[in-house]
Amino acid sequence: MQLGACYYPEHWPEAIWAEDAHRMVAAGLSHVRLGEFAWSRIEPQPGEFDWAWLDRAVTTLADAGLSIILCTPTATPPKWLIDRMPDMVARDAYGHPRRFGSRRHYCFSHLGYRVEATRIAQAVSERYGQNHNVVAWQIDNEYGCHDTTLSFSVAARDGFRIWLADRHGDIGALNRAWGNVFWSMEYRSFDEVELPNGTVTEANPAHWLDFRRYSSDQVVAFNAAQVAIVRHTSPGRDIVHNFMGFYTEFDHHDVACNLDVAGWDSYPLGFLESFRFGEGDKIAFARQGHPDIAAFHHDLYRGCTPQGRWWVLEQQPGPVNWARYNPAPLPGMVRLWTLEAMAHGAELVTYFRWRQAPFAQEQMHAGLLRPDSVAAPALAEVRQAADDIALLGSQGASPRMVALIFSYDSEWVTGIQPQGADFSALWAAFACYSALRQLGLDIDIVSPDATLDGYAMIVVPCLPIVDAALVDRLEQFPGQIAIGPRSGSKTSDFAIPRDLAPGPLRRLFPATVARVESLRPGVGHDGDGFRIEQWLEHVEGEAEAELTAHDGTVASWRHGRVRYLAAWPTEALATMLLSRAARDAGLTTHDLPAGVRLRRTADRCFAFNYGASPAELPATVQGEVILGSRTLPSAGAAVLG
Numbered sequence: 001m002q003l004g005a006c007y008y009p010e011h012w013p014e015a016i017w018a019e020d021a022h023r024m025v026a027a028g029l030s031h032v033r034l035g036e037f038a039w040s041r042i043e044p045q046p047g048e049f050d051w052a053w054l055d056r057a058v059t060t061l062a063d064a065g066l067s068i069i070l071c072t073p074t075a076t077p078p079k080w081l082i083d084r085m086p087d088m089v090a091r092d093a094y095g096h097p098r099r100f101g102s103r104r105h106y107c108f109s110h111l112g113y114r115v116e117a118t119r120i121a122q123a124v125s126e127r128y129g130q131n132h133n134v135v136a137w138q139i140d141n142e143y144g145c146h147d148t149t150l151s152f153s154v155a156a157r158d159g160f161r162i163w164l165a166d167r168h169g170d171i172g173a174l175n176r177a178w179g180n181v182f183w184s185m186e187y188r189s190f191d192e193v194e195l196p197n198g199t200v201t202e203a204n205p206a207h208w209l210d211f212r213r214y215s216s217d218q219v220v221a222f223n224a225a226q227v228a229i230v231r232h233t234s235p236g237r238d239i240v241h242n243f244m245g246f247y248t249e250f251d252h253h254d255v256a257c258n259l260d261v262a263g264w265d266s267y268p269l270g271f272l273e274s275f276r277f278g279e280g281d282k283i284a285f286a287r288q289g290h291p292d293i294a295a296f297h298h299d300l301y302r303g304c305t306p307q308g309r310w311w312v313l314e315q316q317p318g319p320v321n322w323a324r325y326n327p328a329p330l331p332g333m334v335r336l337w338t339l340e341a342m343a344h345g346a347e348l349v350t351y352f353r354w355r356q357a358p359f360a361q362e363q364m365h366a367g368l369l370r371p372d373s374v375a376a377p378a379l380a381e382v383r384q385a386a387d388d389i390a391l392l393g394s395q396g397a398s399p400r401m402v403a404l405i406f407s408y409d410s411e412w413v414t415g416i417q418p419q420g421a422d423f424s425a426l427w428a429a430f431a432c433y434s435a436l437r438q439l440g441l442d443i444d445i446v447s448p449d450a451t452l453d454g455y456a457m458i459v460v461p462c463l464p465i466v467d468a469a470l471v472d473r474l475e476q477f478p479g480q481i482a483i484g485p486r487s488g489s490k491t492s493d494f495a496i497p498r499d500l501a502p503g504p505l506r507r508l509f510p511a512t513v514a515r516v517e518s519l520r521p522g523v524g525h526d527g528d529g530f531r532i533e534q535w536l537e538h539v540e541g542e543a544e545a546e547l548t549a550h551d552g553t554v555a556s557w558r559h560g561r562v563r564y565l566a567a568w569p570t571e572a573l574a575t576m577l578l579s580r581a582a583r584d585a586g587l588t589t590h591d592l593p594a595g596v597r598l599r600r601t602a603d604r605c606f607a608f609n610y611g612a613s614p615a616e617l618p619a620t621v622q623g624e625v626i627l628g629s630r631t632l633p634s635a636g637a638a639v640l641g
């Protein structure tokens with residue numbers, strides 16, 4: 001694994017570039033990422049390019065021995081372009097334009113902008129594509145950031161109509177698929193279909209689901225257009241995009257299948273503060289991040305490209321500027337996060353950013369250097385991580401243990417019709433993932449299309465739309481299977497299957513979900529060591545009850561090697577169910593102290609302590625200590641071999 005930094009030569013006097021480059025190398029960095037927001041400097045006027053500064057920046061960094069990841073600057077189209085093509089901006093759900101003055105002010109559906117994006121990608125990749133110091137290309141920056149995947153523009157509406165005609169063939173088929181007879185919503189032609197925003201009450205969920213699919217396809221097409229150009233003009237370089245955390249607005253499997261490497265941007269403290277973690281976790285892990293946030297995304301994005309290659313393109317080095325509260329990481333955490341990425345198979349971790357900017361929107365965001373160029377606390381940890389990585393050498397791939405199946409359309413379905421506050425397929429996946437990690441297991445998060453060979457156990461936390469091909473593969477899979485609520489509960493057109501849930505999964509679990517209910521906080525059913533909360537399914541059929549509350553309400557069912565969770569996967573319930581499945585799968589689980597997590601590579605076991613106090617590894621974790629010690633300090637890491 002190698003290390004790098006995100007660098008913005010256009011933000012700093014040229015006189016300090018060389019020194020910056022040498023300090024990067026001295027800190028143990030080998031890569032530098034450049035250019036993702038530099039369009040206004042590369043092409044200050046339409047068609048007039050200023051390459052001189054970027055040529056010098058590339059040369060200066062390369063002369064210091066750094067490998068360069070260049071970006072296409074399409075996340076920040078310049079003012080002159082917006083002025084020429086005002087309808088290229090995205091529109092929010094109220095129809096308001098997303099105006100110029102920050103970034104990502106473009107609509108994925110706007111074909112004129114797509115042409116401009118490929119034009120600038122062509123120009124930059126022609127200029128630097130053959131430079132042997134340019135080793136990779138990042139396309140754009142964080143697709144969808146700032147809520148920009150869905151756009152309710154005229155371009156989106158027109159594109160959606162064409163997409164619908166292509167999907168449904170004739171308007172009668174669309175009316176039937178969506179059930180438009182319901183409120184006299186029938187259309188006479190595709191030209192009558194509007195976008196699903198602005199309706200009096202909720203629009204038809206099938207309408208929303210198709211709009212989400214359409215919007216996701218626009219991201220795929222936007223990315224693919226640039227990838228095609230860069231592949232041609234700069235052959236042999238890796239092509240990557242930096243995805244985000246807990247972000248599901250487009251199908252990352254579809255986008256990533258055109259990339260060589262899936263990148264993602266890891267901000268564990270910002271994510272803990274901004275997402276739906278309990279107050280207890282927000283306080284306990286305020287300076288460490290929840291122990292499963294980074295790992296979840298490492299294991300998710302590893303499953304996104306066909307080759308399983310992935311990088312962290314932005315790693316938080318100190319306080320960020322965008323969460324409600326922005327604490328500093330505990331001493332040791334920047335090193336720990338880096339080694340956790342290594343344990344999950346990252347090839348590269350790049351810190352965002354080299355130096356804190358004293359101006360504009362992100363002036364409160366830490367870098368590896370302070371704005372006055374003095375080293376920030378993270379820089380010494382990066383150096384230490386670089387030494388650790390050198391000591392550990394390359395890590396072989398982890399043996400297959402548990403595959404957790406996640407699909408982006410699951411989250412769209414539960415988001416469109418949650419049927420109970422907070423029901424979310426993504427968070428059901430995270431809850432199961434976290435329970436598995438607390439048992440000390442290694443997890444691959446895979447798409448429903450992935451091969452399941454070699455795993456001991458498959459977990460399907462919540463998959464409303466189930467494809468028959470997946471059911472075939474699950475039927476052939478010889479190991480343990482755990483299926484979560486709402487799986488198989490919808491057809492691909494967002495309707496209840498004729499034979500009810502679990503729909504096609506009935507081949508594995510011969511039962512019927514006869515009724516579902518969502519439960520407000522405080523309403524539930526207590527069992528021994530667990531509680532049914534938030535969601536409950538009443539199941540009829542041949543399966544046997546496995547976990548039952550004191551009042552007889554069944555939380556989970558079992559049919560041979562298949563278990564079905566009929567309730568929300570709370571930590572206790574998920575842990576009970578998944579530890580039984582793991583036992584039956586012959587997997588060794590561990591009784592880990594709170595905040596401690598493990599991850600195996602080919603022949604090593606990494607251990608991390610996200611807790612605020614020291615923790616001892618249990619005796620079940622075996623091996624000789626190669627790095628650290630069996631007593632892990634807070635924010636400490638150990639490697640056993």
Ligand code: GAL
Pocket residue numbers: 141142145265267314320321322352362365
């Ligand atoms: C990312 C983004 C960066 C920077 C960073 C701040 O979302 O890609 O450009 O804004 O967040 O944490």
